[in-house]
Amino acid sequence: MKKSLKILSMLGAILVSLGGLSSCKNNTKTDEEGNTIVTVSLMNSTNENPGWLAQIDAANKVLESWGEKIRIETEIIMTDSWDTFYSKVASNMIGQVGGTIIRIAESHVPMMIENNQLQDITDVVNELKESGEYNNASFDGVAYSDSKYYGIPTGTQHMLLFYNKDKFDEYNLAHPSDQISYPSGDWENASTFSEIRDMASKLSSGEGASREFGISMGPYLAYAGMYSKNNGGYNIFDDNGELAIKTEAFYDVYEWFDALLKTDKSMPTTSDTSTSSAVDRFLSGNLAMIVDGVWQLHDFTTLTNFDVGVAAIPVGAEGLTSYTTTFVDKWVSLRNSRTAEEDKVVLKALQSAEALTALGKKSVGGFPIRNDCVENYVNTLDNGKLHEYLDTIIGGRETGVQVPYSTYYNSVDQRINQRMSSWITGEMTAREFVDYMDEVMRQGINGEL
Numbered sequence: 001m002k003k004s005l006k007i008l009s010m011l012g013a014i015l016v017s018l019g020g021l022s023s024c025k026n027n028t029k030t031d032e033e034g035n036t037i038v039t040v041s042l043m044n045s046t047n048e049n050p051g052w053l054a055q056i057d058a059a060n061k062v063l064e065s066w067g068e069k070i071r072i073e074t075e076i077i078m079t080d081s082w083d084t085f086y087s088k089v090a091s092n093m094i095g096q097v098g099g100t101i102i103r104i105a106e107s108h109v110p111m112m113i114e115n116n117q118l119q120d121i122t123d124v125v126n127e128l129k130e131s132g133e134y135n136n137a138s139f140d141g142v143a144y145s146d147s148k149y150y151g152i153p154t155g156t157q158h159m160l161l162f163y164n165k166d167k168f169d170e171y172n173l174a175h176p177s178d179q180i181s182y183p184s185g186d187w188e189n190a191s192t193f194s195e196i197r198d199m200a201s202k203l204s205s206g207e208g209a210s211r212e213f214g215i216s217m218g219p220y221l222a223y224a225g226m227y228s229k230n231n232g233g234y235n236i237f238d239d240n241g242e243l244a245i246k247t248e249a250f251y252d253v254y255e256w257f258d259a260l261l262k263t264d265k266s267m268p269t270t271s272d273t274s275t276s277s278a279v280d281r282f283l284s285g286n287l288a289m290i291v292d293g294v295w296q297l298h299d300f301t302t303l304t305n306f307d308v309g310v311a312a313i314p315v316g317a318e319g320l321t322s323y324t325t326t327f328v329d330k331w332v333s334l335r336n337s338r339t340a341e342e343d344k345v346v347l348k349a350l351q352s353a354e355a356l357t358a359l360g361k362k363s364v365g366g367f368p369i370r371n372d373c374v375e376n377y378v379n380t381l382d383n384g385k386l387h388e389y390l391d392t393i394i395g396g397r398e399t400g401v402q403v404p405y406s407t408y409y410n411s412v413d414q415r416i417n418q419r420m421s422s423w424i425t426g427e428m429t430a431r432e433f434v435d436y437m438d439e440v441m442r443q444g445i446n447g448e449l
Contacts, residue, residue, distance in 0.1 A: 028338050035071040038339050038346045041092075041099025043085040044078045047299050051364025052103065058358035059349040066349070070342050075099045082108060083410075093117065093334055100337035101346060103154055105329050107222075109142045110407045112332070118150040119333040124344045125149035128351060138369040142405050143330050151330030152347055155359075157294045157366030158324040158396040159226065161191075161313055166306040167203050167288040178202075183289065183311035185392035187399050190312035190322035193231070193256045196289075200266035203288040214266035215289040216278035219257045219420070221413045221437065222403050223291070226325040227253040231316030235323075235401045236441075243445070245438040252316060254430040261424055269424050293327065294393065298363040301385050310389035312396070326400030327366075367397060408444035415440045415449065 029037040042052055056072050063070050075098055077088050082105040092098030104112070112118050126149075129136045135156075143151030161183055172179045180199050183191045191199075200214025217223070224245075225235035233249020244250075260267040268278060268287070279296065281287040285306060291313065300308045312322040331350060333343035349355060356368045360377035368377055382390055403409075416437055423433035443449050 031071060033069075035069045036339060036342050037071055037073050038101060038342050039073050039075050039099040040346070041075045041077055041089060041102045043082065043103070044076050044080055046080075048295065048364045049076070051298070051359050051362035054362055055350060055355045055359035055365070059346065059352065059355040062349045062352045062354050063345070066345075068345055068349075070345055072346055072349075086112075089334070090117070093336055096336065096338065100334050100339055101343050102332055102334065103329060104151075104332055106142050106151075106327060107403070107405050107410055107413075109151055109330055109332070110145075110405055111410065113143075113145050113150050114407045117335050119335050119337060119340055119343065120148050120150065121152070121333060121344060121347060122147075122149045124347050125152060128152070128348070133370055133372065134351070135369045135371060138328060141328055141402060143332070151332045152351060153369045154329045154331055155366035155368055156326060156328050156397065156400070158326045158400050159223065159291055159293050159313060160324070160393065160396060161289060161291050161311040162282065162296065162300060163289040163309045163311060164282070164285065164287070164306050165309045167285075168199075168309075171203060175202075182309050183314070185309075185311045185389060185395075187312045187322045187392075187395045189318075190230075190315045190320075192318060193253075193314050193316050196314045197256065197260060197264065197266070200260060200289065201264045204264065204266040211265070212285075213268050213272075213281065213287050214264075215260065215291075216268055216273070216281070216287055217257070217260075217291040218278070219254065221416050223325050224250065224253070224437070225403065226313060226323055226401055229323045229401055230313060230320060232320060236404050243438065243441055245441060246435060249316070250434050250437075251431050254434050258423075258430040262426065270421060271424075294366050294396075295364070297381065297386065297393075301363060301381070303385070308385065310386060310392045312392060321399060323399045323401045324396045326397075326402055328402070406444075408447070408449060411449040412440050412444040 031037060040056060042049065053074060056074055060072050077085055079085050086108050089098065089102055125139050128134050129139060138153045138156060139149060143149060163183055165182065168180060168182055180202055183196065196215065203214040205212050228249045229235050231249045231252055233247055234244035236245065238244040261269060268281065278287060278290055279292065282290045313324050315322050331347055333340065333347065337343050351370060353370060353373055356370050356373040357376050359365045360368055360373055361380055363380045368374055378390065378394065381387065381393060386393065419436055422428045423430065
């Protein structure tokens with residue numbers, strides 16, 4: 001992985017040296033009506049594609065209503081991996097083919113800015129902010145660098161605890177003297193780590209390939225800061241910007257994971273999820289609880305084989321506020337775009353009320369950043385099976401914590417993930433694994449990866 005990331009960075013450096021090509025080589029495409037074609041590249045996400053395509057269709061109608069001689073075409077890159085998607089985009093940039101606007105995970109944005117792969121769209125963002133129609137705070141974050149904006153949020157998405165209500169009901173019916181409650185949906189009074197462990201243990205059963213699990217919570221770096229903060233600690237860095245992984249809050253979190261994985265065996269291991277993903281296990285009824293993002297709402301609202309509940313992320317002890325990791329993916333225009341000015345018009349059309357309403361109707365993209373479109377998105381949930389959990393779903397927006405993405409973050413994340421199996425198989429203790437996370441993060445900070 002380290003080698004592949006260095007290769008991706010080298011691709012970025014090559015693009016810098018090829019910068020002049022965009023001005024001397026014009027591959028602009030027009031249709032039979034003389035409209036300039038702007039191509040948008042999307043990662044292939046089968047459950048989300050209908051939403052993104054609906055947004056683009058609506059944006060095309062907006063462009064026509066504005067009198068713009070611009071039309072959007074879509075390219076689907078056939079992968080569901082952001083790393084593979086980025087590699088393909090970087091390769092396309094060198095050949096000056098493919099989309100000039102892409103939807104990209106925010107984790108990749110710092111590297112793309114450092115590699116000079118993104119167009120400065122400060123003028124577009126300022127126009128949107130000055131309109132007063134948007135959640136201006138959402139524009140900040142990784143896409144803002146050196147007083148310039150390089151991306152526009154596709155929406156905001158956060159983590160939730162989903163649970164199979166039928167599993168709880170069946171257990172309580174079979175154990176009248178040992179009842180368990182549904183997990184709490186109150187962000188100020190969330191279920192505790194020990195309560196969740198008890199629920200997960202009681203809802204697990206069977207052996208081997210037929211085992212049914214109580215819960216899945218990916219013990220990954222992207223979520224580690226959320227769990228640490230929910231345990232009274234920090235989100236990777238403390239208030240002074242110092243690394244805060246090697247702390248009791250982190251140790252406690254990973255010892256909790258350790259108990260779920262190894263002692264209770266109530267959480268599937270990475271080996272278990274390699275044969276059937278956690279989401280697939282939840283959808284099939286093999287898993288009672290799962291921590292996942294609002295991007296799953298589209299699928300979960302259509303379930304017919306069992307009822308789904310929604311809860312806040314667990315906390316270490318009573319009295320602690322529940323926080324949730326928030327993700328804000330971006331629409332970006334590539335730096336060597338052959339339709340740079342047209343791209344800016346398209347980005348504005350994608351943020352129009354019509355386009356965001358079309359996206360929201362599919363329960364895709366998370367909460368819109370345009371204020372007058374939030375209600376439409378909420379209504380799609382209110383009309384579905386999760387309407388009684390609206391307060392919990394919406395409440396997560398108020399307690400969000402962002403992953404501290406950086407130019408080295410992906411290298412750190414991948415190095416930690418590679419070593420995770422050593423901890424899960426018992427070659428490392430939970431504390432040793434946390435120490436390793438701290439070590440690798442420091443290497444990333446110091447440019448040693």
